[in-house]
C-alpha cells in the first residue's frame with residue numbers, strides 16, 4: 408500500500424491507496440503534539456505502507472525540508488530517515504508544486520500552465536511540458552513576493568513591497584488590524600459589508616495586486632492555462648470574473664488571448680499531486 412499526505416501548519420490529511428489503486432482510507436490527524444516524523448510513522452505502522460508521497464506547506468529541496476512555517480519539523484532529511492529506519496521510499500514536494508502536477512494531469516494539458524493559490528499566502532507553481540519549473544533551489548514561482556508597491560504593513564517574508572502584503576488572507580487580517588477595523592473575521596465578505604473607507608482601500612489594493620500578479624504571470628510565462636485555487640479564491644468566485652474582465656490592462660494582449668483562466672475543480676489538488684509523486688516513481 409502507498410500513502411499520499413497533505414501536510415499543513417498544524418495537521419495533515421492522508422489517503423491510503425491499495426495495490427489495485429483503490430482508496431483504502433482517507434483521514435486526518437494533528438501534527439502539533441507529536442511532530443511530523445512520529446505522525447508519519449504511526450500511519451506507516453497502521454497500514455503497512457511501502458511508499459509515501461508528501462505535499463508539504465513549506466520549502467523543500469531535493470527531498471529535504473528547507474523551511475517550515477508553523478510546522479514542527481523534527482527531521483529535515485525526512486526521505487533519508489524513512490529509507491534508513493523503515494526501508495520506505497518517501498517523496499516530498501512543496502504543496503503548490505504538487506497541486507500544479509495534479510491540475511496539469513486533470514486538465515489534460517500539454518504545454519505550460521501556472522497554478523496560483525491565494526490562501527493565507529499567495530503562491531504559484533509552473534509546469535512546462537509536464538515538468539515543474541523549479542529554479543536553482545526549487546523556489547521558482549513565488550509570485551506573492553514579486554514587488555508591487557510600498558506597504559506600510561510588512562509582508563510575511565519581512566519585505567515591504569510584496570504582492571502578498573496586499574493580496575492574501577494574511578494581508579486582509581494585517582491591514583484590518585492596522586486600521587483597527589471592527590470585524591472579527593478578516594474576510595473579503597466582512598470588509599465588503601463594513602464598507603468603510605479603510606475597508607474599501609484594503610479591497611481596492613487586494614484587487615489591484617491580484618490583477619497585477621495574474622498579468623505578470625501571463626506576460627512572463629505565457630501559459631495556456633492559469634488555474635486559481637486556495638481558500639480565498641474558492642470563497643470569492645467573483646475574483647475570476649474580475650480577472651477575466653480586467654487582466655488585459657495588465658498583460659501583453661497576444662499572450663492574454665491564449666491564456667485560459669479558471670478556478671480549480673479539484674477538492675484537494677495537493678494530495679492528488681502527492682499521489683502522483685508516488686505513482687511516477689515506479
Ligand SMILES: [Zn+2]
Nearest residue numbers: 552562564569
Ligand atoms: Zn514577501
